[in-house]
Amino acid sequence: MSVASLPRSFQRIRDVARQECKNLTLAELMRGTRPDVDSRIKAGRWLHQQLPIRFARRIEDFLQLNHLVVCNPHIGNVLDAYLETFDAITAHREIVTPYDESQFCELIRKQNTLHGPGTQLIAEGYKEVQQMYSDIQLDDFLNTFFTSRIATRILMDNYVEMREPKPGFVGVVRQGMRPSELVRNLADPLVVLTTSVYGDAPSLEYRGNGDTRLDYIPRHVGYMLRELLKNALRATVERHKGKSSQIPPVVVELQQGDVHVIIKISDCGGGVPKHIQEKAWKYGWTTAAGDEDLTPWGEWSSGSAAQKRAKDLAGYGFGLPLTRLHAQYFGGDVFMQALPGHGTDMYLLLTHLKEGTSSTEIDDLSATLYSREQAGQLPR
Numbered sequence: 001m002s003v004a005s006l007p008r009s010f011q012r013i014r015d016v017a018r019q020e021c022k023n024l025t026l027a028e029l030m031r032g033t034r035p036d037v038d039s040r041i042k043a044g045r046w047l048h049q050q051l052p053i054r055f056a057r058r059i060e061d062f063l064q065l066n067h068l069v070v071c072n073p074h075i076g077n078v079l080d081a082y083l084e085t086f087d088a089i090t091a092h093r094e095i096v097t098p099y100d101e102s103q104f105c106e107l108i109r110k111q112n113t114l115h116g117p118g119t120q121l122i123a124e125g126y127k128e129v130q131q132m133y134s135d136i137q138l139d140d141f142l143n144t145f146f147t148s149r150i151a152t153r154i155l156m157d158n159y160v161e162m163r164e165p166k167p168g169f170v171g172v173v174r175q176g177m178r179p180s181e182l183v184r185n186l187a188d189p190l191v192v193l194t195t196s197v198y199g200d201a202p203s204l205e206y207r208g209n210g211d212t213r214l215d216y217i218p219r220h221v222g223y224m225l226r227e228l229l230k231n232a233l234r235a236t237v238e239r240h241k242g243k244s245s246q247i248p249p250v251v252v253e254l255q256q257g258d259v260h261v262i263i264k265i266s267d268c269g270g271g272v273p274k275h276i277q278e279k280a281w282k283y284g285w286t287t288a289a290g291d292e293d294l295t296p297w298g299e300w301s302s303g304s305a306a307q308k309r310a311k312d313l314a315g316y317g318f319g320l321p322l323t324r325l326h327a328q329y330f331g332g333d334v335f336m337q338a339l340p341g342h343g344t345d346m347y348l349l350l351t352h353l354k355e356g357t358s359s360t361e362i363d364d365l366s367a368t369l370y371s372r373e374q375a376g377q378l379p380r
């Protein structure tokens with residue numbers, strides 16, 4: 001299916017979007033995560049029935065956007081991927097035999113890969129749209145889109161993972177992971193990236209309880225830490241580069257609280273002026289230099305390698321809002337304590353995803369979004 005064939009399929013998408021979306025908490029998902037064939041068939045059937053509803057609802061959201069937005073090739077690519085997944089899953093036969101199930105799992109694996117670049121494409125597309133039409137603000141759409149994306153990726157990843165259980169994991173959830181290891185693995189490549197853009201970079205220092213443990217989805221923790229570290233590294237080097245004194249380090253402190261694991265990332269990057277502290281959480285808001293290579297769509301220029309590295313470090317204005325969305329998804333949060341003229345402390349609070357804890361009992365937000373929209377609580 002493609003955008004061009006939409007008029008024909010639109011009624012079907014509408015019908016599916018209006019079907020009942022069944023909620024599944026993370027705790028229920030974890031309980032059903034077993035590798036035996038009956039559990040896999042049950043999970044496969046559930047997804048076969050439920051995923052098209054979630055994809056149809058997002059397709060409807062896309063189609064209600066300003067035409068200028070959907071015409072952007074990057075955003076159009078994401079819509080095409082949603083249409084393709086909707087089509088592929090609804091065209092798949094009923095899951096009856098183990099063979100049907102393994103075929104379906106292969107399909108889900110393939111569709112997951114197709115959606116891999118989705119965040120990057122939306123960020124790229126939104127940047128282009130805003131450069132041409134600065135009054136187009138899509139914060140509500142993007143919040144709904146990314147919340148649903150987090151939810152459906154958890155469902156799809158978990159299903160793919162459950163057939164080959166890995167020690168220390170329940171599906172996508174890693175038990176007893178050590179955030180300190182994750183930070184150390186992220187640090188070196190990010191320092192290299194910062195150096196390649198600015199010619200210099202701060203070092204990282206570690207404090208607190210290095211043995212802090214957390215049950216969580218590693219991809220989520222990695223994403224949030226990477227975004228916060230990039231911001232701290234960039235702010236520090238921009239403020240101290242070329243000065244005779246040494247660049248002060250970025251300090252990462254871990255603490256094991258009763259309810260949360262607390263990760264504090266402190267920099268001496270000059271902080272964020274008070275009047276822009278709120279704006280910094282908006283999608284697309286950035287103080288990174290614009291790239292001249294960004295041409296109106298249709299003539300997309302790939303840019304030099306140096307520009308690509310700079311854009312990998314900062315420039316889309318998606319790091320803070322998406323970090324907050326991920327943290328809040330399971331009842332955690334992220335706070336900014338900025339001391340203008342000095343530096344910034346970012347506090348990331350993450351709740352353990354352990355069965356029996358309240359963070360695993362929250363609703364599957366891809367199921368609840370639509371009813372809230374219908375009830376008029378979310379702007380459409």
Ligand SMILES: Nc1ncnc2c1ncn2[C@@H]1O[C@H](COP(=O)(O)OP(=O)(O)O)[C@@H](O)[C@H]1O
Nearest residue numbers: 231235280286287314315316317318319320344
């Ligand atoms: N630690 C920090 N110190 C100073 N400014 C920051 C810090 N973190 C974020 N900011 C400000 O918030 C803006 C938005 O950050 P983000 O959403 O990560 O987007 P990006 O990094 O692509 O600009 C940054 O451009 C910067 O101006």
Ligand SMILES: [Mg+2]
Nearest residue numbers: 230231314319
């Ligand atoms: Mg950033």
